[in-house]
Amino acid sequence: MLLLDGKKLADELKAEIKTEVDKIIQSGKRAPHLAAILVGNDGGSLTYVGHKVKACEQVGFKSTLLQFDDSITEEFLLNEVSKLNANTEIDGFIVQLPLPKHINADNIIMAIDPQKDVDGFHPVNVGKVTLGMNAYISATPLGITKILERYNISTEGKHCVVIGRSNIVGRPMSILMSGQSKTGNCTVTVCHSKTKNLKEITLQADIIIAALGKPGFLTGEMVKEGAVVIDVGTTRVNDATAKAGWRLKGDVLFDEVSPKCSAITPVPGGVGPMTVVSLLLNTLKSAKG
Numbered sequence: 001m002l003l004l005d006g007k008k009l010a011d012e013l014k015a016e017i018k019t020e021v022d023k024i025i026q027s028g029k030r031a032p033h034l035a036a037i038l039v040g041n042d043g044g045s046l047t048y049v050g051h052k053v054k055a056c057e058q059v060g061f062k063s064t065l066l067q068f069d070d071s072i073t074e075e076f077l078l079n080e081v082s083k084l085n086a087n088t089e090i091d092g093f094i095v096q097l098p099l100p101k102h103i104n105a106d107n108i109i110m111a112i113d114p115q116k117d118v119d120g121f122h123p124v125n126v127g128k129v130t131l132g133m134n135a136y137i138s139a140t141p142l143g144i145t146k147i148l149e150r151y152n153i154s155t156e157g158k159h160c161v162v163i164g165r166s167n168i169v170g171r172p173m174s175i176l177m178s179g180q181s182k183t184g185n186c187t188v189t190v191c192h193s194k195t196k197n198l199k200e201i202t203l204q205a206d207i208i209i210a211a212l213g214k215p216g217f218l219t220g221e222m223v224k225e226g227a228v229v230i231d232v233g234t235t236r237v238n239d240a241t242a243k244a245g246w247r248l249k250g251d252v253l254f255d256e257v258s259p260k261c262s263a264i265t266p267v268p269g270g271v272g273p274m275t276v277v278s279l280l281l282n283t284l285k286s287a288k289g
């Protein structure tokens with residue numbers, strides 16, 4: 001069984017990005033610049049944005065964090081988005097989700113200039129990716145694609161089962177896996193909460209991408225020998241023995257599933273670090289124009 005080490009791969013990619021940033025600066029240009037908008041004090045969001053800012057520092061990017069109280073209005077936030085759109089010193093920016101309930105996230109995403117939408121959530125980018133055109137692929141799907149590419153996982157003609165159909169993971173992942181690309185050309189089945197006989201479907205899969213947010217959902221008896229398993233799930237599960245009082249758990253019951261796999265991502269240390277590095281890749285892409 002091959003452990004698909006997302007942490008190690010992310011470190012390698014960060015070193016490659018840093019080399020490119022050094023070249024950009026040596027040529028007399030400014031460093032790539034990523035901005036993040038964070039609204040409120042959600043613990044998970046604070047952690048994720050913190051990781052992104054730290055990753056920027058590691059590769060020599062400039063980063064700007066705009067933090068607002070959760071009492072701000074949608075109009076105020078739209079105005080901040082429009083200022084970032086117009087700011088030529090910023091190559092790309094993200095609005096950390098979720099937003100407070102009184103702010104319509106769709107309206108905010110629609111207001112982001114697609115050229116600066118390094119999260120790849122704007123419908124223009126989603127549409128272009130669907131059509132196989134050059135665009136920003138959203139960070140988690142891009143990170144998974146990089147894992148498949150760098151570990152030379154063969155995908156052509158394989159049956160890929162994606163569990164989950166969210167706009168940020170399952171749906172784009174299913175589109176990428178069926179696309180005409182080096183890490184695509186799969187026959188894809190998309191499963192969701194209304195899918196019947198899920199086990200019968202996963203047992204036919206050469207590649208399983210589990211993105212449903214249910215810890216330990218995919219068990220050994222649901223996976224055929226030799227399958228490749230990508231575990232996207234990251235759920236905080238209470239654990240008194242952990243320093244933080246919780247641990248991150250994936251959607252895959254690793255101890256049961258991993259002995260049957262030809263390759264598998266761990267949680268933590270699999271898809272998560274690759275998501276952060278993918279945001280850097282998209283920002284670099286924007287900076288290079």
Ligand code: NAP
Pocket residue numbers: 140163164165166167168169170191192193194195198211212213214232233234235271272273275
């Ligand atoms: P989400 O928006 O809640 O979507 C979950 C999907 O799973 C939905 O499509 C849902 O079906 C489906 N589902 C739920 N229960 C199911 C079941 N019993 N059988 C089959 N399908 C089922 O979640 P998400 O945003 O895609 O995130 C999924 C997981 O990935 C979460 O743990 C999240 O924290 C994690 N995540 C990790 C990263 C990372 O960087 N590692 C990034 C993003 C997300 P319906 O559509 O029918 O409701």
